[in-house]
Amino acid sequence: MNCTGFEQYILRDSADELPARQKTKLQRHMEHCAACRSFSRDLTALHRTLKVDAPDAPDTVVKAILMEAGRQPIRARSNFLRLSRAVIALAAGLMICVGFWHSFRGLHPAASRNQVTGNSHITEVSDILFAITAPELWLDQWGDSRPADGNIEALAKQILITQGLYVDFQEETDEQANSHEALQPTTLLWHNSPEPLA
Amino acid sequence: MQTGNPVMELSDEDLLARYIKGDVAAFSELVGRHRKSLYGFIFRMVGTAHDADEVFQDVWVRVIRKSADYKTGRFRGWVFRIAHNLVIDRVRGRKPVVSLDARAGGEDGASLADTLPDKSRSPADILNRRDVVDRVRKALGNIAVEQKEVFLMRTEAGMSFKEIAIVQKVSINTALARMHYAVGNLRKLLADIEIDGGVS
Numbered sequence: 489m490n491c492t493g494f495e496q497y498i499l500r501d502s503a504d505e506l507p508a509r510q511k512t513k514l515q516r517h518m519e520h521c522a523a524c525r526s527f528s529r530d531l532t533a534l535h536r537t538l539k540v541d542a543p544d545a546p547d548t549v550v551k552a553i554l555m556e557a558g559r560q561p562i563r564a565r566s567n568f569l570r571l572s573r574a575v576i577a578l579a580a581g582l583m584i585c586v587g588f589w590h591s592f593r594g595l596h597p598a599a600s601r602n603q604v605t606g607n608s609h610i611t612e613v614s615d616i617l618f619a620i621t622a623p624e625l626w627l628d629q630w631g632d633s634r635p636a637d638g639n640i641e642a643l644a645k646q647i648l649i650t651q652g653l654y655v656d657f658q659e660e661t662d663e664q665a666n667s668h669e670a671l672q673p674t675t676l677l678w679h680n681s682p683e684p685l686a
Numbered sequence: 687m688q689t690g691n692p693v694m695e696l697s698d699e700d701l702l703a704r705y706i707k708g709d710v711a712a713f714s715e716l717v718g719r720h721r722k723s724l725y726g727f728i729f730r731m732v733g734t735a736h737d738a739d740e741v742f743q744d745v746w747v748r749v750i751r752k753s754a755d756y757k758t759g760r761f762r763g764w765v766f767r768i769a770h771n772l773v774i775d776r777v778r779g780r781k782p783v784v785s786l787d788a789r790a791g792g793e794d795g796a797s798l799a800d801t802l803p804d805k806s807r808s809p810a811d812i813l814n815r816r817d818v819v820d821r822v823r824k825a826l827g828n829i830a831v832e833q834k835e836v837f838l839m840r841t842e843a844g845m846s847f848k849e850i851a852i853v854q855k856v857s858i859n860t861a862l863a864r865m866h867y868a869v870g871n872l873r874k875l876l877a878d879i880e881i882d883g884g885v886s
Contacts, residue, residue, distance in 0.1 A: 492866075499865050503846050530873050534822065535841045538730070541819040542842065545725035549739050550717060553746040557705070557713045 489513075491523050498528045502535075698761035706753055717746060720765060723843040727766070730826060730838050731773045741776060745769045766839065766853045777831055825875035833868035836861055 497514040500506040506514065518524050618625070623644035693701070693715045704712035724745065729738035748768050756764065826834050832854065839845045839853065851861040 495869075496862055496866055499862055499869070500847065503840065505847055527869070527873075531869055534869070534872060537819055537822055538726075538838075538841050542722060542726045543729045543735070543738070544722050545742050546739060549743055550721065553717060553743055553750075554710070554714055556747055557717075557750050558710045 489517075491521060491527075494518070494521070494524050495527050498524065498531060502531060702753055702756060702761060713750075716761075720762065724765060724769060726842040727838045728769055728773060730823065730842065731831075731835065732776055733823075733827060737776060741769065741772050744772050748772075760849065762843070762845070763849050763852050766843065766845065766849075770835065770853050773835075774831070821876060822872070825872050828875060829868055829871045830864075833864045833871065836864040837868035837872070840865060 494514055494517050497506055497510055501511060501514060518528065623641050693704075693712055696704070696712070696715075698716060698719065701712040701716045705716065725738060725742050728741045728745070729735065732738050732741055745765065745768050749765060752768075826837070829837075835854065836850055839850045840847070845853075847858050847861045847865070851858045854861060854864075856864075
């Protein structure tokens, strides 16, 4: 290690941040290095010089600060802020919970039966997603018996069509296809089927 | 057996917690503890008593206003971080002043003071402590702000390099390197004077 490295050791040693092993190494080096001894001496001298003539804050300034400290209603303000934050967090949490509840309650069989016919958009979407992704579970909730041919997806689709929630574009007739022009844009994918296929 | 003042035995963080609950005496103790080191740091950074008074007051006013938001960490580091921000704003917003010690621009590093004839200064004057301190102060004005800041946090406030690194948002090695440059530059700038057996 060169003197630059040892000078950094001197700096760390002045802050009591030099590990014992490195401190021993530094002491050994300084025994025969005049340059590092000079660096260390200068550092101490600079430190001592600044300490001797260290300026202090005027009493008038300190007094003004303490008066300001006495004026600030820290407790009231901080409690108010904490309360405000808590209320906002609670309200946000409540809104999220209501949103989730409203979104997923359509999965409950009893609620679904009412909500499907009630044209609740969120319920319809969650119901359809559930039926498409897990038709077997969805059918169980509806209490329908399993189809004889075992085609659960077809039965799920059929029930959705019966409820007016799904249109199979591949199987629709020309008359049904023509009727799309009259549909509202928001119900294009989930519009009522003209005739239940069940 | 002397029990001592209970407020004096509390940590900075505990004092702040007490102040938040309304104990102004705890805040007074807090100011008293850091008064000299913080003011010394600010004064040497900004260079004038007027600016130092303003910045010192601003620091504590911010401490008062933000005390409710203070969560964890070392109080001293937090206060010096506030001071660091205010000092940097103040220093950067100021027009540069060419001091007599500013480098003349030559590669040899000669200062303006070196190039001017110094007829008023006798060897006795050079040994005068106030003069030496003034030279050191001026020399500090001629090193990079980051180096000067590390040097002052270390010498004025007695902060560890770890604390300094946190305040400056740099690594410990960078803080050490800045200190190393600061001492090296000061030694060069003060090479012609004697300080308590040091720089010669």
